[in-house]
Each structure stands twice: as C-alpha cells, then as structure tokens.
Amino acid sequence: MSGIVLSASVRQNLLSLQSTAALLATTQNDLATGNKVNTALDNPTEYFTAQGLNNRASDISNLLDGIGNGVQVLQAANTGITSLQSLVASAQSIANQVLQSPVGYSTKSNVTSSAIAGGTATNLLGSFNNATVTGTAVDNHLTTPVPITAATLLVTAANSDTLAATPANGSSFTVDGKSITFSTAQTTVTTDGSGNVTIGVGAGSTASVQTVLTAIDGITGATTASTVNGSGQLVLSTGTSQNLVIAAGGTSALGSFGLSAGTTNLTPPALDGETLTIGATGGGTATNITFGTGPGQISTLNQLNVALAANNLQAGISTTGQINIVTSNDAASSTIGTIGGTSTAAGQAFVGALAAAPVVDPNSQATRANLVAQYNNVLQQINTTSQDSSFNGINLLNGDTLKLVFNETGKVLSANALIETVTGYVHWGAFDRVALKDKGADQLLRDAVAHIDSEGGSRVRSFPLRDADAEAAMVAHVIPIRLSARDIFLRCAAVMAIMPVAAPQAPPVELVQSLFDLTPAEARVARSLASGKTVEDIASDGGVSLNTVRTHVRGVLAKTGCDRQAEVVALLTGIARPPIAGPIQ
DSSP, X not given: OTTOOOOHHHHHHHHHHXXXXXXXXXXXXXXXXXXXXXXXXXXXXXXXXXXXXXXXXXXXXXXXXXXXXXXXXXXXXXXXXXXXXXXXXXXXXXXXXXXXXXXXXXXXXXXXXXXXXXXXXXXXXXXXXXXXXXOOOOBEESSSOOBOOXXXXXXXXXXXXXXXXXXXXXXXXXXXXXXXXXXXXXXXXXXXXXXXXXXXXXXXXOOBHHHHHHHHHHHHTOSSOOEEOTTXXXXXXXXXXXXXXXXXXXXXXXXXXXXXXXXXXXXXXXXXXXXXXXOOOTTOOOXXXXXXXXXXXXXXXXXXXXHHHTTTEEEEEOTTSOEEEEEOGGGTTSOOOOEESGGGSTTSTTTTOOOOOOEEOHHHHHHHHHHHHHHHHHHHHHHHHHHHOOBTTBOGGGTOOOOOOSSSTTBXXXXXXXXXXXXXXXXXXXXXXXXXXXXXXXXXXXXXXXXXXXXXXXXXXXXXXXXXXXXXXXXXXXXXXXXXXXXXXXXXXXXEXXXXXXXXXXXXXXXXXXXXXXXXXXXXXXXXXXXXXXXXXXXXXHTOOHHHHHHHHHHHHHHHTOSSHHHHHHHHHHHHXXXXXXXXX
C-alpha cells in the first residue's frame, strides 16, 4: 500500500469530496435543527444573538399564554354575569309578585276604639266637649211659690208664673265678655253690632226665662241648649269653642236667676292625657303612648304610626273617628300584644280592647308558599352560576384576583434559597412574578421597577416590609443593574435584596471581660450599659451605691479606650451583632 502514489489532482479531488461531505453534514444538521448556527464555535455573534432572540420569543409566548388565559377568565365571568342578570330579573319579578299577593291572612289581628267626637288624622284627641254649670233654685211669684220653668215670665205680676221681682232697669251680667242688659224702656230683645244683648222688661213685655237662656246660648254658640231643671235651677251649657265665663254687670242681675260669677271649663277631648300600652308584637318593641299635645305626646295619625312602627303595628282612623290599630304585613301572622293604659278604662276610647288572632287564608298562603319556593330556587341558581363562572381555577365573581402581565417588567430571573425563609413577606405568582404581601411595600416595589429606566432610576431604593403586626421586620433594597454589571446579570434590570432588621444585643459578660481585660464587676457594668440600663438602674439591681458603679464605669472607659458611655454601648453592641448570611435576592 505504501507504493500507492496519489497525484496532486487526485488529492485535490479527495479533499474536495471531504469538504463536500462536511458541508452536506452541516446542511443536514441545519435542516434538522432549523438553526443557521448551532454552536458558539460556528459564529459566536450570531449564536448568542439567536439565543437571546429565542429566549425573548419564549418570554413573549409565555406572556401570550397568560393573556389568553386572562381572556378566557374574563369571558367566563362575562358569561356568568349575563346569566346572573337574567336570574336577578327573574328573582325581582317573583319578589314583585310576592309584594302584590295577599299577606296570607284574610283578617290581620287588630283592635278598634270607640268613636271619638271630632277625631281626625290631624287631631286624634277629638274636639272639646260641652260642659254645664247649674245655678241655685229660684221660685216664681205664685201665692204658693213653685220652682220657675223656662216659661216663667220676667215681668212680675201678682200670683202669676213670673219672677218674684222684675230685673231692675239697667241691671246686667256678662257671658264670655258679652253683656246681657235688662231695660224697662223696651219690650223686645235687641242685639248690637258687638253681640251685646238687651232684653226688654217694660210693661207688656212677654220675655221669659227661656229668652234669657236663648240669649246666653247665642253668645256661647252652644249646640246643647241651656235649660231649667225641675228644681228651678238654670243649667247653662258652655258650648265647645271656649270656657264659659260669667261676670256681674254694674248692677248685677245674676241673683234674679240664681246665677253667680265664675268660669266653667270645657270637657277636654276624649284622649287628651290618656295612655295606651301595647305589648311586644311579632318580635317588636312594646309600645307606651301618651296622648296629648305636649313634648313626646301623640296627637296625630302620623305621630301614632311612628310610635307603633317599632312594634310592627300601624294605625288608621275612620270618618266616624274610630282609631284602628292593626299588625303590619311583616307581622301578619302575629296577634297584637296585651293592651293597657288609662284609655282602656270604663268610659274611655279603648275600653275592653282585646285583639283577636289573625284569620288564615289558605289560598293566599299556598300562593305565597309557591312564590317563596320559586324565589329560593332562583337564589340557588344564582349561587351555582356564580360558582361555575371560572376558568383554570380563577373565578372573578367569587372575588378571585386576575393578574395579567403584558410585558416582562418585574419577572424574576433568579432567586436564592434564602428567599424560602421569608414566605410570610413574599408571594410568588404565575410566570415567575413576585409580589410583597405588605401592600404598601408592594406598591413601592412596583414604582421602583417602573422607574428603573427613567431619569434618576439608577439610585438604590429601600423600604420596610411589615409583618402581620404592622412591625417593620425586614428592609427591601432594589438595586438597579448598570453599565458593565449587565455583562454578569444578563437580561436583568435590578436586584432585590431583603435584609432582616435585628435589634442590637449586649455580648455575654465572659466575652466582654476577656476582650478588654475587665474585672468581673466591670464586665457586668459594661454589659448592663450595653443593654440600655442607666447607672441608677445598675446600682439598684446590684444592691450597690452609685459611687461604686461610677468607679466601675471609669474603669471600663479607661480599659476600652472610650471617652463616653455611649461609645462603650456602640462598641459592645457592634461586637454582639451576629454576621448576616447574605442578602435574599
């Protein structure tokens, strides 16, 4: 074989074949992988450029997947809301039917007062009532006198049914400020423009006691006529508009009729000053009412309904003045509680008031039960629909949170193992997103990341992380990556480090003593100072004098090379601070 000699042309052809085979292999590999450059050795620039583009394409693909997932979640929520709108409309329609349907009782529990004269919606108390005043007995002028009557004449005549003495000329008395005067100059009755009455008692006058009674009633406006009783006593009516006030005139004529000066009050309205109590009805609050016009008292229908509302009751008044109290629809199945108060006494408006139990209406009860069942069924459908309106475990109708990422801002590229020790502060989301559980700190983190590329974004931002007790137990630092640091932290915008906050601690007495060659007493004093105690506290705790403690302090200062107690504290707490394993990124 050593005798085979290849000419230059043959060797050239063989080399060409080898090169062609190599090119074929490279081409086949490129076709199989779809890559123009497969290793950094082929073309470093194009290889790393392609790798970066592939990574970018993968990130964008992940973002697209997340956005697509969010769209599906929103579509599920929208479908659910559409269905819920229809169901809510159905529930509203059923509720309206319930409101329009009978309450289920043909007669609700109620109680009605007797008719109250003058009672209206604006005046439940009623009107003032007529009162009477009775004079003394008066006899006529018969030979054997007998009690006068309304027909007894005023002008005296022997052995006649007349007054024993004719009222003197010009004598008078007043009724409610209007005068009634007797005059012998006339025989008729006249009334002037002011309402004052003059009764003629001259010769031939036929005026009688009834004439006087009519004049009095004309002044008072009484609809109940004044009379003379069987004992010859005048019984005067007050009317209903004002109290009856009788006074003597210049020459009084009151004695002629057995009357005397004075005031007779009207009879007050039926409910004025009366009370009404109603026991708790249908789980309501017992009612205690006082009728009247004073503060806190009831005089109108509106006021009465306000007072009754808390006891599930309502009231109305008829045209005849009867007050009806009935249970409200919410308490239609209940019987009005025990009724009491002064208004239930004999002769009062609510005497003997006792509310009967409501009367069930089977047909309306069945109708309402059917509507209630339909309404509850719709509510169940609403609950089911809201629970089913989810996608990939996210249900916006149940209050779940949908987070969509439309760019790569905030994506975590790398994290060390120490991050697992602060799970109470950090929350990991989809697509390598991180959030801080402290909402205030999380917003500061978002702001820091958003401003990294803005003017002034190169500075380090630090902020506290608070725990469940709102105590700052960690501090987060957001450190932007700039300039040549990007060669190490590829595709990284910033590094976040979370550092624990530890309170300074005093070192052990033995360590203090050995480091500074202190006596045991000096070491104890030095450690107490580092713990935050004052000289007075140290003296009190150790049971020694202040001078002794101050002597030890001077020794500590001299041996540690410090000039002040504050420097000793800073020195010792610096010794006690344990080393930190490293930042949490």
